[in-house]
Amino acid sequence: MKGLSGFHRAAVALAFAVGLGFAGGPAAAQSTFTLLHSFCVDGTCSDGQFPTGTLVADGSHNIFGTTKAGGEHGGGVVFELVYIPNTATYRYKRLYNFCTVVVGCTDGAQPTGDRLIVDVNGTLYGTTYAGGPSGSGVVFKLVPNAGHTRYTYSVIYQFCVQFSGCEDGAQPSGALTFAGEATGGTYDGKAALYGSTLGGGRKHQGVVFSLVPPATQGDMGTHKVLYFFCTIGRNACNDGSQPAGGMVVDKNGNIWGTTISGGLNDSGVIFKLTPTVQGPWAESLPYQFCSVAGCADGMTPMNGLIADSNGDLYGTTATGGLPYKKCAATGCGVVFKITTGNKESTIYSFCSQTDCTDGGAVQGLSVDPNDNFYGVASVGGPKNHGLVFKLTGTSLTDLLDLQCRTLCSMGQNPSGALMINANLDLFGLMTDAGRHGDAGTAFKVSQP
Numbered sequence: 001m002k003g004l005s006g007f008h009r010a011a012v013a014l015a016f017a018v019g020l021g022f023a024g025g026p027a028a029a030q031s032t033f034t035l036l037h038s039f040c041v042d043g044t045c046s047d048g049q050f051p052t053g054t055l056v057a058d059g060s061h062n063i064f065g066t067t068k069a070g071g072e073h074g075g076g077v078v079f080e081l082v083y084i085p086n087t088a089t090y091r092y093k094r095l096y097n098f099c100t101v102v103v104g105c106t107d108g109a110q111p112t113g114d115r116l117i118v119d120v121n122g123t124l125y126g127t128t129y130a131g132g133p134s135g136s137g138v139v140f141k142l143v144p145n146a147g148h149t150r151y152t153y154s155v156i157y158q159f160c161v162q163f164s165g166c167e168d169g170a171q172p173s174g175a176l177t178f179a180g181e182a183t184g185g186t187y188d189g190k191a192a193l194y195g196s197t198l199g200g201g202r203k204h205q206g207v208v209f210s211l212v213p214p215a216t217q218g219d220m221g222t223h224k225v226l227y228f229f230c231t232i233g234r235n236a237c238n239d240g241s242q243p244a245g246g247m248v249v250d251k252n253g254n255i256w257g258t259t260i261s262g263g264l265n266d267s268g269v270i271f272k273l274t275p276t277v278q279g280p281w282a283e284s285l286p287y288q289f290c291s292v293a294g295c296a297d298g299m300t301p302m303n304g305l306i307a308d309s310n311g312d313l314y315g316t317t318a319t320g321g322l323p324y325k326k327c328a329a330t331g332c333g334v335v336f337k338i339t340t341g342n343k344e345s346t347i348y349s350f351c352s353q354t355d356c357t358d359g360g361a362v363q364g365l366s367v368d369p370n371d372n373f374y375g376v377a378s379v380g381g382p383k384n385h386g387l388v389f390k391l392t393g394t395s396l397t398d399l400l401d402l403q404c405r406t407l408c409s410m411g412q413n414p415s416g417a418l419m420i421n422a423n424l425d426l427f428g429l430m431t432d433a434g435r436h437g438d439a440g441t442a443f444k445v446s447q448p
Contacts, residue, residue, distance in 0.1 A: 031388065031400040032446040033410060036063075036081055036427075037092045040439030045070035047094055048077040049439045051429040054115035054175070054364065054416035055081075058122055062148075063090065063419070063427060065442065066111040066126065075099025075109035075131065078116070078124065078142060078151075081442060095151045096142060098128065105131035107155060108138040114175035114246050114304065114364070114416055119189040122148055125156075125213070127172035127195060136160035136170035136200065139193075139211055139221065156221040157211055160200060168225060169207040170200030174257075174304050175246040176211075182248050182307040189213065194226075194255055196243035205230035205241035205262070208255060208273060208281075226255070226281040227273055230262065237262035239283055240269040245304025245364065248313060250340070255281075256313055258301035265290035267299035267320070270313075270338055287336075287344040295320040297346050298334035303364035303417070305338075308371045313338045314347070316362050316375070324351035324360055326379040332360030335373070335391060347394055356380030358396050359387045364417030366426075374426055376402075376414035386414065388426065388445050399426075400445055408433030411441030418445075 039048050049070030057063050061083040071077040075098035081090040099105040109131030117125040124142040132138040132155070139157040144150070160166035176193045178185075187193075192210040201207040206229045212222040230237035240259035247257035255273040263269040267290035273281045290299045298317030305313045314337050319330040327333070332351040338344045350360040359377025366374050373391040381387035381401050388400040404412060411430025419427040426445040434441040 031448060033400060034444040034446070035410060035435075036090050036442040036444055037079075038409070038411070038435035038439070038441045039067065040070065040434070040436040041092075043436070045439060046072055047092060048079055050431050051440045051442060052112050052415045052431060053429070054366075055419040055427050055429065055442070056115050056118055057419060057421065057427075058118045061085075061421070063442075064095075064116050064118065064124060065429060066113070066116065067440070068110045068112050068129075070439070071097040071099070073097055073099035073102055073105075075105055076111050076128075078111065078126070095124075096153050099131065100153075104133065104135075106133050106158075107153065108132055108140055113172060113195075117176050117178070117181075117187050117193070119187040121189060123189055124151070125176055125187070125193065127176065129171050129173070132158045132161070134158065134160035134166070134170075136166060137172045137197070139172065139176070139195070141213065143217065152217070154218060156213055156219075157223050158220070159197065165202075166200035166204070167202060167228075168200060168223060169197030169209055170204075171198045172196070173198045173206075173242075173244045177247050177249060179249045179253060182250065182311075194247060194249060196247065196257060198242050198244060198260075201225070201228040201230070203228065203230035203237070203241075205237055206243045206259070208243060208247070208257065227271075227283055229259065236264075236266070238264055239285065240271050243271075244302050245315070246306070248305045248307050250307070250311060256286075256305055256338075258304060258315060260300055260302055263288040263290075265295075265299075267295060268301045268317070270301070270305075270315075270344070272342075286338055286342040289317065290320060295331065296322075296334075296349070297344075298336055299330060301336075303362075306365055306367055306417075308367055309369070310371075311340050314365055314367070314373065316365060318361070321346075321349040322351050324356045324380065326356070326384075327351060327360045332356070332379070333362055335362075335365065348391060348396060350377065351380055356384075357382050358398070359389060361386075363414055365391075366417045366420050368420055368424055374399075374418050374420065376418065376428060378414055385412070388418070388428075399447060404433070409435045411443065415440075
């Protein structure tokens with residue numbers, strides 16, 4: 001993919017599909033913003049409200065995502081942006097309404113996992129934060145018919161039902177993953193899925209679990225807890241607590257992830273789980289955040305990890321790093337790297353430029369085949385409403401300045417990481433605002 005290094009700093013001039021005029025800058029090349037869908041289109045939010053997480057695409061370029069609210073019953077939806085080849089546009093389609101079982105929402109509610117998984121047959125897998133018989137969330141799948149025009153929903157695991165005290169976990173967080181995903185593999189629908197929960201477990205500080213989907217539609221999958229957090233240190237949770245964000249399975253079968261809190265500094269950790277011959281998985285802590293004066297190395301990693309082509313891992317922290325008036329009092333966050341040899345380093349500290357023109361309060365990262373990283377900052381930027389950025393090495397490029405005019409029609413408050421297609425177009429979600437009030441949007445950014 002030659003020529004990627006020649007991208008220029010995008011100044012703004014959004015060629016916005018809905019016809020909004022945004023002030024342009026003195027840029028040579030500019031990225032283009034296209035609104036794919038603005039939620040709550042009918043005023044009742046039957047199409048969903050507050051989209052969250054990261055979008056995912058199938059082999060036919062159809063895009064899938066979730067909203068944590070809205071739908072016919074208020075419990076959120078799974079939606080598809082159907083790709084139309086003739087016009088290279090997208091058409092919104094709702095696939096499932098959560099809380100269809102209105103009494104108790106036993107089918108799940110608030111699908112707030114980071115992203116869905118699409119297997120080789122087009123079946124979707126995901127989690128809900130709430131709902132289920134105990135209200136502690138479920139793992140679900142949506143199976144398409146032959147023409148992929150209809151989907152059949154089923155719950156394949158219910159948290160806090162089989163075990164007293166929610167020892168199996170509660171409130172699943174982050175995305176499910178599987179061995180081979182980090183290197184571009186497609187899920188086969190049979191292997192173990194791995195995930196984490198914010199709560200439950202022996203100390204109610206979360207677990208990492210595996211789940212093998214059932215062979216028969218309607219059955220439950222085979223669930224196993226791989227690690228209980230907060231088992232080291234009486235009250236300090238020295239091994240970490242509340243895992244969040246996506247995990248990565250490396251080539252050796254080890255599981256890497258992050259926790260929001262816990263560790264010696266109670267600022268979160270990077271953990272590594274290694275399978276053992278005896279059966280239990282062993283935890284090690286390659287890094288504990290806030291290990292540098294002033295927490296310049298970041299704290300509160302909430303958005304999980306991703307791998308580059310060498311197998312090194314990257315992530316962001318919600319706080320720590322450098323201060324700025326519109327960030328949390330504890331800082332604007334950083335991008336960090338952890339090598340396969342367990343060496344951690346800070347790649348970039350947000351709001352390091354005057355008036356935070358480089359942005360801050362960043363969600364998750366995504367990576368292209370050339371190991372360039374992309375993300376969205378929700379504060380700062382030249383217009384002070386955030387920006388879409390590209391990070392090459394330690395150099396940050398502003399691809400697109402986010403603005404909030406005409407009732408913030410483009411949306412506000414980005415959620416999750418950006419999805420990248422083969423053309424290096426970027427797809428994402430805004431949790432709030434949009435053309436129909438405070439409901440959120442789905443968007444596309446085309447690089448120059």
